[in-house]
Amino acid sequence: MPRARTSQNDRQTAASPQEQGSGCLSGFTIVPLSVILISYLLASLALKTNPAPSVNSEMPPAASTGISPIFTPEIQYWAGNIIQWAAASQLDPNLAATIMQIESCGDPxxxxxxxxxxxxxxxxxxFYTADNPYDPDTNAARGLDYLLRSLNAGGGDARLAMAGYNGGIGIISRAEWAWSAQTKRYIQYGVPIYQDARNGLSVSNAVTEWYEKYGASLCRQAHERLGLP
Structure with a gap:
């Protein structure tokens, strides 16, 4: 929960020319071979000058435009809203869904x-004086605004953003050993859930573990509140 208000070599081979007469290459063979060698040298030079772009296997997938199926039914109930709220806040909807999963399991x-x-x-x-904190749109606007500020304070690192959301943005600059046990537990489950969502998994062991240890009663309450079958 937000605490303080603070300002993801090809090898090339060539056939040997056919031997003729006494074994030396004829003049006819030398000319085309020279052209081939020159072309090869020019191509090699071009590759060195303009190397092909490398692929970074550490690069995370692009931000999703929907939410992952790994989230519980109570979060799926809000899927359309989450997409809209995340877009308004310029956040990945899977990050917003991860926060909602851990915070309320979709119970408004x-x-x-x-x-x-x-x-x-x-x-x-x-909240502002005129706000209804339990109105879903208002709650999302205030919560995701804080999440975005936390994400920016953490340099775009979702892990730091989650820590800041739970413990206050100020803790992002502190050593992790100084974080509270609650914040450490928050990212222990939040980060792998978010990674599973971004990696396109259909089932998440992280969600299952969180549900079994901490989320069962929370989700049952949300399930009943939402009138889900």
Missing amino acids: RARSSAGAMGLFQVMPFH
Whole structure:
């Protein structure tokens, strides 16, 4: 939950020329071979001057335009809204879905013992006086605004963004050993869930583990609240 308001060699072979007469190459053979050699040298020079772009296998997939099927039915219920909310906040919808999964499992009336409210478990001081914290659109706008600020503070690192969302943006600049146990647990589950979503998996062991350890009762409550079968 947001705490403080702070300002993803080809080898080339060539056949040997056919031997003629006494074994030496004829004048006819020398000319075409010279052309071939010159062409080869020019091609090699061109490749050195303009090398082919390399592919970075560490590069994560592009931001998704939908949400992954790994999320629970309660999150899928909000899929269309998540896409719209994420687009308005310029965020990956799978990142927004990951936050909602862990924070409320899609229960719009969820409230924590610390006072965080709604789908994205936003703390009271992030709302304006006229806001209804439990209105899904309002809750998403305030929560995802904080998530975007956290993402920017973390230099685009989703892991740091999640830590900042849970523990306050100020912790991003601190050593991780100083993070609270809650924040460490938050990223322990949040990061692999988000990675599974971005990697196109259809089932996530990370979601299953989170559900079994922490999310079962939360999701049951959300399931009933949403009237899902």
